[in-house]
Amino acid sequence: MHIEIICIGSELLVGSVNTNSAYISEKLATIGLKVNREITVGDDFPQLENVFSESFNRSNIIITTGGLGPTFDDITRETVSKATGKKLILNKNVLKTISEFFEKKKIKMPKDNEKQSYLLEGAEIIPNGLGTAPGQILEMNSKIIILLPGPPREIKPMFENTVLPYLKKRFEKGLLKIKILHTVGLAESVIDEKIRKIVDIERKLEGSEVSFSILAKHTGVDIKIIVSGTDEMLIDQMIQNLKREFYNVLKDFIFGEDNQTLESAVGQLILKKRKTLAVAESCTGGLISHRLTNVAGSSMYFKEGIVTYSDSSKKRMLGVKDETLNKYGAVSSEVAKEMAEGIKKISGTNFGISTTGIAGPKPSSTGKPVGLVFIGIASDAGTKVQRFQFTGSRVEIKDKIATAALDILRMNLI
Amino acid sequence: MHIEIICIGSELLVGSVNTNSAYISEKLATIGLKVNREITVGDDFPQLENVFSESFNRSNIIITTGGLGPTFDDITRETVSKATGKKLILNKNVLKTISEFFEKKKIKMPKDNEKQSYLLEGAEIIPNGLGTAPGQILEMNSKIIILLPGPPREIKPMFENTVLPYLKKRFEKGLLKIKILHTVGLAESVIDEKIRKIVDIERKLEGSEVSFSILAKHTGVDIKIIVSGTDEMLIDQMIQNLKREFYNVLKDFIFGEDNQTLESAVGQLILKKRKTLAVAESCTGGLISHRLTNVAGSSMYFKEGIVTYSDSSKKRMLGVKDETLNKYGAVSSEVAKEMAEGIKKISGTNFGISTTGIAGPKPSSTGKPVGLVFIGIASDAGTKVQRFQFTGSRVEIKDKIATAALDILRMNLI
Numbered sequence: 001m002h003i004e005i006i007c008i009g010s011e012l013l014v015g016s017v018n019t020n021s022a023y024i025s026e027k028l029a030t031i032g033l034k035v036n037r038e039i040t041v042g043d044d045f046p047q048l049e050n051v052f053s054e055s056f057n058r059s060n061i062i063i064t065t066g067g068l069g070p071t072f073d074d075i076t077r078e079t080v081s082k083a084t085g086k087k088l089i090l091n092k093n094v095l096k097t098i099s100e101f102f103e104k105k106k107i108k109m110p111k112d113n114e115k116q117s118y119l120l121e122g123a124e125i126i127p128n129g130l131g132t133a134p135g136q137i138l139e140m141n142s143k144i145i146i147l148l149p150g151p152p153r154e155i156k157p158m159f160e161n162t163v164l165p166y167l168k169k170r171f172e173k174g175l176l177k178i179k180i181l182h183t184v185g186l187a188e189s190v191i192d193e194k195i196r197k198i199v200d201i202e203r204k205l206e207g208s209e210v211s212f213s214i215l216a217k218h219t220g221v222d223i224k225i226i227v228s229g230t231d232e233m234l235i236d237q238m239i240q241n242l243k244r245e246f247y248n249v250l251k252d253f254i255f256g257e258d259n260q261t262l263e264s265a266v267g268q269l270i271l272k273k274r275k276t277l278a279v280a281e282s283c284t285g286g287l288i289s290h291r292l293t294n295v296a297g298s299s300m301y302f303k304e305g306i307v308t309y310s311d312s313s314k315k316r317m318l319g320v321k322d323e324t325l326n327k328y329g330a331v332s333s334e335v336a337k338e339m340a341e342g343i344k345k346i347s348g349t350n351f352g353i354s355t356t357g358i359a360g361p362k363p364s365s366t367g368k369p370v371g372l373v374f375i376g377i378a379s380d381a382g383t384k385v386q387r388f389q390f391t392g393s394r395v396e397i398k399d400k401i402a403t404a405a406l407d408i409l410r411m412n413l414i
Numbered sequence: 415m416h417i418e419i420i421c422i423g424s425e426l427l428v429g430s431v432n433t434n435s436a437y438i439s440e441k442l443a444t445i446g447l448k449v450n451r452e453i454t455v456g457d458d459f460p461q462l463e464n465v466f467s468e469s470f471n472r473s474n475i476i477i478t479t480g481g482l483g484p485t486f487d488d489i490t491r492e493t494v495s496k497a498t499g500k501k502l503i504l505n506k507n508v509l510k511t512i513s514e515f516f517e518k519k520k521i522k523m524p525k526d527n528e529k530q531s532y533l534l535e536g537a538e539i540i541p542n543g544l545g546t547a548p549g550q551i552l553e554m555n556s557k558i559i560i561l562l563p564g565p566p567r568e569i570k571p572m573f574e575n576t577v578l579p580y581l582k583k584r585f586e587k588g589l590l591k592i593k594i595l596h597t598v599g600l601a602e603s604v605i606d607e608k609i610r611k612i613v614d615i616e617r618k619l620e621g622s623e624v625s626f627s628i629l630a631k632h633t634g635v636d637i638k639i640i641v642s643g644t645d646e647m648l649i650d651q652m653i654q655n656l657k658r659e660f661y662n663v664l665k666d667f668i669f670g671e672d673n674q675t676l677e678s679a680v681g682q683l684i685l686k687k688r689k690t691l692a693v694a695e696s697c698t699g700g701l702i703s704h705r706l707t708n709v710a711g712s713s714m715y716f717k718e719g720i721v722t723y724s725d726s727s728k729k730r731m732l733g734v735k736d737e738t739l740n741k742y743g744a745v746s747s748e749v750a751k752e753m754a755e756g757i758k759k760i761s762g763t764n765f766g767i768s769t770t771g772i773a774g775p776k777p778s779s780t781g782k783p784v785g786l787v788f789i790g791i792a793s794d795a796g797t798k799v800q801r802f803q804f805t806g807s808r809v810e811i812k813d814k815i816a817t818a819a820l821d822i823l824r825m826n827l828i
Binding site: 012018022035037038039040193211212214279288303309317360395398 | 461524720
């Protein structure tokens, strides 16, 4: 089975981000259909004709998006008609639906929109509840051509209500499940070495296929396990087994799965242990509090945060000593310690987290380098401070520090 | 001139949004180069080989992204080598750069990363300041092949510092300039109505072309003015004239241009007026402080932030009265007022900003609806509180509230 998506629209080739392809490929994956290629092409008749004809030769299923509008540069219908030899025929029901769409808005239907009521000979209609252009499904020489409009908000209901059930009925033999493991604290190459033995084994289970991909972000590395097959129980088992293998080598570096974030993982742990938390931030400027409070229900354990962006604020709010600031400077292990202990004490929480560092882009006036940071954690068991040296832009460094701080907290909870 | 972008990565065919293609095509447009086709293909040797060979036949310039990593599924180098017949040769300088990259992090270079120091015979290096994979530029049979890594943050400086200057020197015929105006506080449909008269006029200047696009985000609307032509002075003049027309109708709803953010615009204003600021956040959970401190140099005016995520914290840290909390509840105009005045007073700043509301997903226990928020601003001229009712997810509502708060501050500074 070979599947291609063709995205049509000149705007996609001068800087507009294409989200339709990601949406469609993700939805197809849920019914075990895998996209082999995605092609973006402008509103240009000869170009599109080439792309479509080549794609038609290679593919069992082609899904196009865009070019179904009423204007002169909407050329998908005409091009597909020419390439397939299927005539375009006026469909009176579609014309009526489009006129009604305008009537509801108390606007006379512009003449141009009539164009949208032409269907390829033999095509079925994909109703469009949010726009004037209906989609079309054409079966031909045991190939399937699906035409969809461009706007993502129109595509989504059309895909879910019509295209997906149609394809499911027609093709679902297989299933595909995806499991994502999120790691933090290890470089991509280190992860790769550690998991090499797992991903290099050829795994064959009757009718099932296994693949992996690694996605490195600046705050961590994700591992994606993709298993397809026909037997849901076998697929689930395979995922469970593979998960176990990854956990065996990566252990606590895996902080969560699928939609979990580091802050939601931390939230679950702290809630389970019935502990509370307060944060004193300098260089991260509120980002740790922001991330913690992105989790619904975080007020159960997150009590308060203070962003002390000046020496006087560190002294007045957290009780950091003048002496410590003078002797070691604001970016120091000693100040991080006093900040963490200070916020824990005034908030009356079980944990106090602190950050003090140089987010950049300029080094400190005393010559401390960009990316240097001290992260403190005060708990009922005492206070620890860790030193890190990060790289990147100001925003990236803030991200990395916040991630490291959340991870230190996590490690104190497991 | 035929230009194609090939994006390589299986994750792009199972639901990950591809932003590289938009970035590259937009940058190429600025030097008058137009992308004809974009193709996404998985980490699959035969598939990629087909795609690359076909593309190589059609194109004058091919730019690939992805597949330059150190892992088993990074196959771009090998595929291009096979398709072009150019050998892969170990480059000792690149190997040294990669080893140094790891040395700086005090990690031994994993064996796998050696793979990244192989260059196609005759290729030039595109230095990568943010990752281990360098890019490559290969000229062959008067065609140009450019290999870039996958991560957007690595691509951007590589493209701007090396690829764009290289292509500019080689190809520049026409020019294209883009001016972006950022607005806040008006719905897309309102903006659309207000600017209709400007964008509907056909503008023809000798050899130049003008177009517009509108991008609505959940925190504001951007207007993009795109002018192309051959005469730089004419283009600049056209942009200046158009800008003036947009400012005439949208006035202060425009907060900045191009790379400016709302927080950097606010920063410039407050710095110019030599004022200082502190923030007391409840429902935004630190996001306002985080956004303000994303701006380099913000410590000049941002003194401190407090995230009071509980009643006791509001009382103890900001001096909000027990009586006020009991009578009106934490989410009330009265509490927002006391929070703003409290933070201004204890921080000794010119402005105190406060937020208290329901970020969701659940309404408050007293039945106050999700999205209800009160934003307070205390200044030397007195205190004002505004009530808003926002919609969206928890994260979107936090974003909208933070944006509204920053905008209120901005309005108090102009």
